């Protein structure tokens with residue numbers, strides 16, 4: 001039987017992007033909202049693969065909104081009498 005786990009928004013401490021061409025991984029700490037600057041997503045810093053996540057793109061806008069939501073949901077629910085958690089399947093590796 002599959003074991004499931006839950007994470008809360010505050011459990012997310014960084015976002016990681018992996019280049020599908022070379023496998024390079026880039027991590028953006030989420031400890032400070034103002035420090036989250038995903039400009040390097042325009043191209044892979046290792047192999048120079050064009051990722052095309054420019055500041056004007058829909059992908060960049062979606063990413064920005066996703067990160068904003070992560071930062072906002074915790075404080076927004078803090079005074080409420082319920083908690084939000086996201087369910088993830090446990091990994092077997």
Ligand SMILES: [Zn+2]
Pocket residue numbers: 019020021022023024044045046047048049
């Ligand atoms: Zn790469």
